[in-house]
Amino acid sequence: MIAQTSPSAESEDESTNVLSGTVHGPAIQAGTISGDVQIHWQEAASAPVVPRQLPPATSRFTARKAELAALSRALSERKPGLSAIYTITGMAGIGKTTLALHWAHSVADRFPHGQLYVNLRGFDPSGTPVTPSQALRGFIAALGVRPDNIPFEIADQISLYRSLLDGRQVLVVLDNALNTDQIRHLLPGSPTCMAIATSRNKLGALVANDGATPLAMKLLEQGEGAELLACYLSSERVEHERSAAATLVELCGMLPLALSIVGARAAIYNWPLESLTDDLRSERDRLYALDLHDSETTNIASVFSWSYRNLAPEPARIFRLLGLAPGPEISLAGVSTLAGTPLPVTRRLLDVLVEANLVSELTRDRYRVHDLLRTFAADQVERDESVQSRQEAMRRLHDFLLLAADTADRVISPNRARIELLPAAGVSSKPKFSTYGEAVGWLETEHTALVEGIYHALRNGFDSHAWRLAWTLGVYFDRRGHAFDRLRTGEAALQATSRLGDREAEALIRTSIGYAHARIGHFAEAEEQLLQALEALRRIGSEVYEGNALIALAIVYEEQDRYGEAKGHLERAIRLHERHHDRAGQAHTLENLGWCHAHLGEFQAALRTCEAALALFRELNDQDGQADTLDSLGYTYAQLAQHEQALGHYESALALWRDMGNRYDEADVLTRIGDSHAALGAQEGAHEAWQQALFIFDELAQPDAELLRARLAR
Template identity: 40%
Template sequence: MVRTYVSRLRKLFEPERRPGRPSGLLVSVGDGYALRNDRISSDLAEFEEALTQAERCRVVGDTTGAVRLLRTVQTAGGGAPLAGVPGPYAESARTELTERRLGALELRLSMELELGRHEAAVPELLALRTAHPLRESVVELLLTALYRCGRQAEALEAYASTRRLLVDELGIEPGPSLRAVHARLLAADPALAGPTLIAPAPDTHTRDSPGAAPPPEPEASLPSRRPGAVSPAQLPADLPLFTGRRAELDTLAALLPEGDGPPGTPVIGVIDGMAGTGKTTLAVHWAHRVAHRFPDGSLYVNLRGYDPQGSRMLPGSAIEMFLVALGMTPQTVPEELDAQSALYRSILADRRFLIVLDNARDAEQVRPLLPGTPGSLVIVTSRRRLGGLVAGHGAHPLTTGLLSPEESRELLDRRLGRARVDAEPEAVAAITELCARLPLALAIVAARTAHRPGFRLADVAQELRDHHGSLDAFVGDDAGTDARAVFSWSYHALSPEAAGLFRRLALHPGPDITTAAATALTGAPRREVRALLSELTGASLLNEHAPGRFVFHDLLRAYAAELAEAEDGESARGATLLRMHDHFLRTAHNASSVLGPFREPIALPPSTTGSEPLRFNDRAQATSWLRTERYVLSAIVEHAAAHGYDEHAWRTAAALDVYFNRLGFWHDLLKINSVALEAARKLGDPLGQAYSLCGLGVAHSQLDHAEPASRCLARALDLFRDAGDPFGQARAHRALAYLANRTDRRPAALDHYAQARALLRAEGDRNGEAGVLNEVAWTWILIGDHAKALDCCREGLALHEEMDDPYGAASTQDTLGYAYHHLGRYAEAIEHFERSVSLFALIGDRYLEADVLRHLSDARRATGDREAAREALRSALALLEELGHPEAEEVASALREPDTDEPVAPKGR
C-alpha cells in the first residue's frame, strides 16, 4: 500500500518525470522513503521563516526590520488555511494556523506602536477588532493606539463596548490585562503615551537606490527618559569597607558595552555561590558603580528565596512592589501574574533600568521579573546556579567562591587596622582559614575583635579552634570550609539576655522587626530590650537597616532558629509566640480604634500574657504604624492561622480592615481575610466567620468582583443575624449597599441603607446612623437627585455635631460640597469643602485632607480661579508625598497638565 501511495504522489507532484527516472522529491532511502524539503516551497514555510527572522531582528533591537519582514507575508490572509482539506486533523491544524496568523498580525501591530506609528495602525486595528470583537489582545492595542492619537474618548468607548459584548455574550468581565490598560488610560499614565514617531522604511530599498538611506535605529530615536516618568532609586547602601573581588568586578564590567550608551539587548547577570560569600554585597557594590548608565532608575528586591520561615516572595508580590515604585497605585495593579508581568514589561519597554533581584530561589521566581525589551540590566543573586536563565534567556553566570588569602587579609586589614594585622601574621592566616575565607564569617569575627582591642589575634584564633563546629549551610569539600564556629563564638560571647533575644527573634515571621515587637517577644522592659538589640547589632548578628527596624541575614536567622529549637522548650516558644500575637492584635485594635473612634468595637478577650501593645495619640501616629508594619501584619495574620492562634488571626484581620480599605490595599485585605475565614471556621466561631466574610466582601467589591462579593456579604449577614449582632448586621447592610452602588443598583442600595439605619437607630447608635445618612446622600448624588442628597447631609451633619464627631462631620461636609458642585452652586461647594479640609487637618487625617483638597481644586477651577485650584492641588500633593501615598504621582501629573477654561466636576469616590 505504501508503494502504491508513493507512486501516486510522485505522479501528482512530478507529472513531467519520465518513467524509470528517479524521483527528485520522494526519494528511496533503505526500505523507506524520504521527502526532500529543499525542493518544496510553501507559504507556511515562508511564514515561519519570516517569523523567525523577525524575532531575531527584535532581539537585537531592529524593530523596524522585524516589521518589514512581517509585512512580506500576508498575515491577515484572505481565506482559511488548508481550505478544502477534510478531516478532524485538518480542522485542528486550521484552527492552530489561524491563531498563529492572528498572533503574527498582532505582533506586527504592537511593534508598529513601539515605533510610534499609531496613526497608521488604527485603521488596521479597527478592522481587526470588527473581525474578532471578543479578542481582548486586539482591543488592548486599539486602546493604546487611539490614546496616542489623542482620541481618548473613542478609546474609552471601545473599552465600554467590548466590556458590554463580553458580559452579554459570555457573561464575563474583561481580563486583568485589558482592565489594566483601561486603568492606565483613565489615569493618563505617562508610560502609555509611547515613543516618538519613527517613520517606516520602504518595503523595498537597496543600497544603490537613489536617495535611499538605511532604516533609523529605534533606540536612537527614543528619548532616554520619558517625560513625567517615575525614576526609582531603590539600591541599598553600598558597603564602605568593600574589599577584593577584582576578578569578579572585571567579569561583571565585561557585560556592558564600551561607552555610556545602554546595552543593545537586555543583559542578565546571575551571581551564584554558597551562602555568605557576599553575593549581595558584590551585586550592590557593582550596581552603584554602573547606576549612572541607567537614567530611568534602579529597582531592588530581596526575593527571600531561602527564608527559613518559608515566606519567600512570590513573583507577583515583587512585581506589585515594582509597579508601585514606578508610579502605579496599588488598586490598579492586576491580580493575575501574567497580567502583572505584561504590564511591568510594558512600563519598562524602551527604558533603561538597573534591576537587582536578590536572593532568588529558582529561575521560575525570576522569569516574570525580567524585562522584555533591550536597554535594561538585570543582576540576579542566588545560592543556586540558575541554569534555566542561562539556557533560556542567555544570562551570564558568575560564581562567587571564597576570598583568596590575600583578599581575606585585606578584609581584616581594613577592619582591624594594618598595624594590628601586621603584628600577628600567623594568627591572621589561622583566622582566615578557620573562617574558611567566607566574607560573612570574616566580617563577624572582625567586628567582634575590633571591639576588643586588647585581645591578641592568636587568642581569637584559638577560641575559633576550641569552638569548632559545623553549620549545614556552609558545608564544603573539607573541614576548612565549616564556619559554624564563627556564629557559635559570637553567640556565646553574648550576655544571657541578648542570647535569649537572638533566639526569640527567629520566631518572628515578618521581613523585619521593630523594637516594640522585640519587646513583646521577650516580655522585658523596652529600655532593656533596646540595650540588647544594640549588643546584637554591635556583634554583627543583627542589622538595623532603618531606625528602630532590625533584620537578620538569612543565614543568621537559620542559625538562631536552630538554637531556639535546641535550647528553648516547646512551652517557652509557645509563650513567646502568644506574647507576639497578643502584641500585634492589640496594637492593631488600638490603631483601628483611633482611625474609627465612633465605629462599633469588636470586643477583645482578656490578655493572659501581659504584652504591652502600642497606643496612639492621634490618627497620624496610628496611620504611620500601620503603613510601616503593613507587610509584617500580613505575615502575622498568616503565621497565626498556620500555628494554631486562630482567634488572633481573624481578630487581627478584622482590626486592619479600616486602614487597608481606606488606602486601597485591597489585595492585602483579600489575602488576610481569606486566611482569617479559615481560622474562624477551624474554631467553629460564627462571629469570626461573619467578620471575615464581611472583610472579604468589601475587598471583592473594591476589586469589582461582584458575584463573590455578593455571596460573601450575604453569608456574613446571615451569620450576624443568627448571632443576634445588630451592629454586625448594619455593617453587612452598608457593605451590600456599597456593592449595589458599584453595580448601578441604586434602589437596592437605598433599601440596604434603610435597614442599616433602622438597626443602628434601634441600638441608639446615633453616630452610626449619621454615617449611613452620609452614604445615602452619596447614593442620591449618583441618582442625580441632589436636593435629597442635601437633605440627608444636613440631617446627618446635625447628628455628627450633636455627638461631637469631627470625622463624621468632615466627611459629611465633603459630601455637601460635592452635591452643591453638581448643582452649579460653586461658592457654597467651596465653603463646605474648606470646612471639611479644616476638620480633617484638625483630626490629623492627612490622606482624607488631601482627598478633599482635590475636590476643592475642582470647585475653584469651575469658578475660573485657576491659580487657587492649583494651590489646592499643590497642598494635596505635599500631604500625599508626606504619606508616601501612590496617589501623589496622579496629583503631580494633574499639576503638569495645562489649565483649561472648562468647568469640571470633582472626581467620585
C-alpha cells in the same frame, strides 16, 4: 648559654669566662657582673626582614567602591605623628576579610617595609581565639627575630614589636578579631604604620579609646549581587537567566558569602539558576542549600554559629527567640514581650546583639534581623527551647500585637463597633497614643510586622488572634489606601474563622473583604462576600453588624450607580442602628443615604440627611465621618450649580483627610475639587487638583488613576 666566672690562677682580681652549652651571637668578656643584664644584638651580616604575610586576595572581588575609597582616604590623610587604625565590621559573611585583603594588596607598594597579617580566629571552627601573645610572637619572628630570642612576658613582647616597627612603613592586618582587647596590644606605635582590624563585633572601645575610624559594611545592592554571581559564572549567563539571578540575590539576602556559595554550586554542577531558587525558597531548607559540604567556612549555618556560641546565655536566648518573630523587623516592646523580660533588660541584651552584628538597630527602639540570621535563629530556638516555651513566647507576642493594634484603632476610629479581645496576661506594656497622628504613625511603622503577624498566627495555630488582628486593622488599611493588604489578610483570616467554626467572625471578615474588593473595583466579588456576610449575620441575629454590612453593600451599589438598590439597604440599616441606639451606625447610614439622595436628584433630602449626619459626627468627634459628610454636601451643592459652596465643603473635607493621612479619600475629593474649579472656569486650579489626585491614585495603584489620566489628556 651558661656564663660563669672563676678566679684566675695568676690573680684573684681577674676573672675568666667559662662558657658551656650552645652559644648564639657574640660572647662578651667581662669582669664581675652584678644585677640583671639583658643583651640584644643583630647578626651583622643579616639584612632587615621584609614580611609579606598577606594571604592571596580573591579574584572574585566586586563592588565596594565606597569602602575602598574610604580606606584609601585614611591612608592619604593620616595625621602627622599618629598611626592610622581602621576597623572593618559587619555581620558574618558580609565580606570584611575580602575587602581588607583586596585593599591591602592594592596598596602594598605604599608599605615597602612589609605587611603583617594574622587571623585572630575570634570567630572560627576551632572555637579558640589567638591570644595577643601568640600573635605578637608571630609578628616579631616575621620581623627577623629568632624565636628563642623573643621575650616571654607580653609587656616585653609589645615593647620589642613596637621598637622593630618604629620608623618603618608596615601595614598590619588584624583579621577576624573577637574584641578590642585581642587587638590593642597588636597596634603599631609608629606613625609610619597603618593597622586594619576586621571583626563581627563593632569594636566600639577601639574607636572610643584608640582613635580607630570605623567602617561598617553594608549588604550588597541588587545589581552588585548579580555582578558577584557573574564572577562565578559569566555576565552572559547571568544576563540570560536574569530573573532567576535576581531571585537568587534576594533569597541570599544580598549577603556576599551566601551568593558565593550559590555561585560556586551553579558553576561546579552547571545547574540552571532557577533550580537553585527552588532550593532556597523554603526557609527551613535554605541554610542546608547554602552549604558546599567540604568546609565549615562555606557552610552558612556553621559560619553563623561561631557568632552565636560566643554569646552569654541571656543574649543568646533573646537572639534565638527572634527566630519566632513574624518578620525581620521588631520593636523593643515586641522583643520584650516575646522574651518576657522588662524593657530596660531587653534593651541591654539587644545592645549585645547589635554589638555582635547579629541584629541591626534601625532606631533606638526598633531592630532588624537579616533573613538568613533569622532562619538560623529559628533553627536554634527549635533546638534549644521546649515546645511549651516557644508556644508561650508566641502567645505573648500575638497578644501584644493585637492589644497594641486595638489601642491604635480606638484612637483612629473611636466609635467603631468593637469585637471581644482575648486575655493578654503576658503583656506587661503596650503603646500609648495621645493623638490620631501618633496612632497612625505607629500603625505605619509596624505595618509589615502586623501584616506578617496575621500570617504567622495562622501558620502557628493562633486562629483567634489571626482573624481579630485582620479585622482590627481594617479601618487603618482603608484610610491609608492599603486595600490589597486588607484583601489578602482578610482571605487569610477566613481560613482561621473556618477552622474555629465561628460564623459571626467569618461574617465580620467577609464584610471587611467586601470593603477591600470595592476599593479596588472588584464589585462582583465585593457583592458576593457581603451577601454571604449578611446571610450569616441574619441567621445568628447580629443586627448591629448586619447594619454595618448593609452600609458596605450600599457603597458597592453606589460605586456601580445602583443608587435605588443602595437606598433600600440603607433604609433597613438605619432602622437596625436606631433599634440598638448605635449613634455611630446611624451617622454613617445617614451620610451614605444623603449621597444616594444626591445622585437620585433628591437634593433637598440630600442636604437635610447630610446635615443630620454631620451633627451626629460632630457630637461623636468623628473626623473621618465629618469629612465624608462634608464631601457629600459638596457634591450636592455642585449638582445644584452652587460651586463656590461646593468648593468650601470639599476643601473642609480635604483638610480633615489630610490631617488624618487618609490618602484614598484625599485623592477622591481632590478630583471633585478639580471638577468644581473647571465648572467655575478656573482651568489652572482644576488641573492642579487633578494632578495631585492622580499622583496619589498612582501611588496607591488605584484604578481611578486611568480615568483621571484620560481627563487630564483632554
